[in-house]
Amino acid sequence: MYEKQTTKHGVLSNIRWQWQQVRRTTHHATRQLLTGIIIYAVLALGATILPAVVVQVLAQHTDLSKVALILIGISTIIALAQWGRPVNEITFQNTYSRGRIAQLIQFGIHLVKVPYVWQAIPEYDQDRYAAASYGLYGDNQAAQAIIKNGRDLLSSSLTLLVLLGSLAVIKWWLPLLLLAFALISDDLQKRTRRFRREQRDRNTTIIDRTNYLMRASTAETGAKDMRLYHFAGQFRTKTDALFREHETNDFRVSFRVFLQDVSIAALNGLCNFLTYGSLIIDILRGIFSVSGFTYAFNAVATTTSQLSTLLQSWNELNQNSDDLDLVRNLFSTEEAAIAAPHRTNTHLPAAPQPIVFKHVSFRYPGADHDTIRDLNLTIPAGAKFALVGANGAGKTTITNLMLGLLAPTAGEILLGGVPINTYVLRDYWQYFAPVFQEATVLAASVAENVAFHSTVDLPRVQAVLKQAGLSTDVARMAHGVETPLTNYIADDGVQLSGGQQQKLMLARALYRDAPVLILDEPTAALDALAESRIYQAYNQMTAGKTSLFISHRLASTQFADEILFLEHGHITERGQHDELIAANRGYAQLFKIQSQYYQEGATPDAQ
Ligand SMILES: Nc1ncnc2c1ncn2[C@@H]1O[C@H](COP(=O)(O)OP(=O)(O)OP(=O)(O)O)[C@@H](O)[C@H]1O
Incomplete structure (x- = not known):
């Protein structure tokens, strides 16, 4: 089983990690960061002084020319910093967003590399995915924001070091008072943020549900059913209820923010009264010079705003760090899973080898029972096996286990005597040509969809299209095998019918010409003629290969060397069709029932 990794890294460790990502994409990152820190500090201090x-x-x-000279000097420094700020901001933003973009790309690539189980089974580790994408795409984009907040934290720390030090010289208790008030208002803001987060999570659920309703009512099939079964009214009621709930949550947040702002304003009033009051008393008593008073007055204001920037950056950094942990954990676990130190074997035999399931069990995460229980099975090299059973018997699960898409919870699977979990997955998959129940047609040409490879062998594409019974349809298309499919990218893309898609999947599997051909319900969407053609061509298609034909329709598998009848994850019967019929057990009974409905007693040869 894949272990869920939830290591919590510290804020500094995460900043360092993200900074490494940024530096990988640019050489000037450190210089830009330091310039940014200095510019922000100069601006804050310059305006105060x-x-x-x-x-x-x-x-x-003093002599007027001297006054002018001093003023011009200071103003020039501030002007330069003011000019430098947007320049630095733009280049710096560009720099740190590169780190995030690099990660987004990495994330996308990882999605197709990681163990399939993470994506296929929502309960498995979906939250890690959702959370990681939140860290990368979400509203605060942790991967990007952590660097910006890190910079703000450093520049305000530098500024505060100077300001608090100078205020302590003026009055020792001034920095303490300002710090105390800043911490209290920070605590108030923290509570509001927590409240906002709770409401946001609620709203996210509402948005998820609303999105589902939108999808369901706009998708072609949903929209059709929705109209014909008059379900639009109920949908509307559900959507309205969700909308109202969202509105109420938003109002709660706004009211909470209002209360927070009123409280902070009162606190600021009190703090100003104490600090400025004391400074005014001092100047009245003649303890202060006018310029000293001016400095202290400004320094208090700047300190208050810098303290709030510092605390806000710190809080956001913690939040960013939590989000980034999710991205980091995901990447590191994926790296471990992809690198999979035990998966080093790349020497796959070219010819079919026996596939052996040894006491294999598999339980879906969160399930209370094993879907596959103690399965022992040998598929001899070159055998034509059929796996049959009712819906939900476990046929697809067995296939996914064989393909290494799922890992057994107990037992092991061997290919040619070698445990399959020692093979490098990418190489291992080359050994199989699967046709899954659901068709995957990409926005690419017919030929590219068949070859699924950067180089396309056109004569071979034509040959397999013919074998799969799709060549006539393709020949009728405007550009033959170069015709684009789907209209996601090409405006004149062709939308294949369900049966045509299934044929295309078969052509793709035949094109790969792998030692093992797996056909999971390959004829479910085909008309009777096309189905019978596939059966007739089956021997030719599988010549010299091991093949596994999966179906819940027993009549479709009579040409197999051996039929495995699966019930609740167990092989309860095995043998040839006639033997299983003669045994008159579960297989024979199901066959009889199906025959009555499908009227499919005939063997493929007779069809
Ligand atoms: N992702 C999942 N999480 C939990 N249980 C699952 C998951 N996928 C399948 N199952 C359960 O495992 C059992 C076997 O499913 P499987 O898809 O292997 O059956 P099947 O024999 O291929 O069925 P069908 O003929 O309908 O394709 C079913 O009871 C199903 O509910």
Whole structure:
């Protein structure tokens, strides 16, 4: 089983990790970061000091040209910093967003590399995926924001070091008072944020549900059923209820923010009264010079705003760090899973080999029972096996286990005597040509959809299209095998019918020409003629290969060397069709029932 990894890294560790990602994409990152920190500090300190310097210079009645010179000097530094700020902001943003974009790409690539089970089974580890994508795509985009907040934290720390130090010289208790008030208002904001997060989670659920309703009522099939069965009214009621709930949650948040703002304003009033009051008393008593008072007055204001920036950056950094942990954990677990140190074997035999299931059990995460229980099965090299059973018997699960898409919870699967979990997955998959129940038609040409590879062997494409019974339909298309499929990308793309899609999947599997051919309900969408053609061509298609034909329709598997009858994850009967009929057990009974409905007593040869 894949272990869920939930390591919690510290804020600094996560900043460092993200910074490494950023630096991988650009050389100037550190220089830009340092410039940004200095610019922000200079701006905050410059604006605080300038008025006091002006007052001081004027008070000393210094020579006017000297006054002008000092003022021009300070103003130039501030102007330069002001000019540098947007420039630095734009380039810096570009730099740190590159780290995030690199991760987005990495995330996309990982999605197709990771163990299939993570995506296929929602309960398995879907939350990790959802959370990781939240860290990358979500509203605060942790991967990007953590660097920006890190920079803001450093620049405000630097500024505060100077300001608090100078205020402590003026009055020792001033920094303590400002810090205390900042911490109290920060605590208020933290509570509001927590409340907002709770409401946001509720709203996310509401949005998920609303999205489902939108999807269901706009998707072709949903929209059709919705109209014909007059379900639009009920849908509307559900959507309205969700909308109202969302609105109420939003109102709660707004009211909470209002209460927070009123409280903070009152706190600020009290803090200002105490600090400024004390400074005014001092100047009245003559303890302060005018310029000293001006500086202290400004320094208190800047300190308050810088403290709030610092605390806000720190809180956001913690939030970013939590989100980034999810991305980081996902990547590291994936790396471990992809690297899979035990998967080193790349030497797959070219010819079919026996496939052996040894005491294999599999339980879906969260399920209270095994879907496959202690399965022992040998599929000899070159055998034509059929796996049959009622819906939900476990046929697809067995296939996914054989393909290494799912890992057994107990037991092992061997290919040519070698445990399949020692093979590098990418190589292992080359050994199989599967046709799944659900067709995957991509926005690419017919030929590309068949070859599923960067290079396309056109004569081979034509040959397999013919074998799969699709060549006539393709020949009628405007551009033959070059015709684009689906209209996601090409406006003139062709939409294949269900049966045509199934034939295309068969052509894709035949094109791969792998030692094992797996056909999971390959004829479910085919008309009777097309179905019978497939059966007739089956021997030719599977010549020299091992094949596994999966179906819940017993009549479709009579040509198999051996039929495995599956019930609740157990093989309860095996043998050839006639033997199983003669045994008159579960298989024979199901066959009789199906025959009555499908009227399919005939063997493929007779069809
Ligand atoms: N992702 C999943 N999570 C939990 N249980 C699952 C999951 N997928 C399948 N199952 C359960 O495992 C059992 C076997 O399913 P499987 O798809 O292997 O059956 P099948 O024989 O291929 O059925 P069908 O003929 O309908 O395709 C079913 O009871 C199903 O509910």
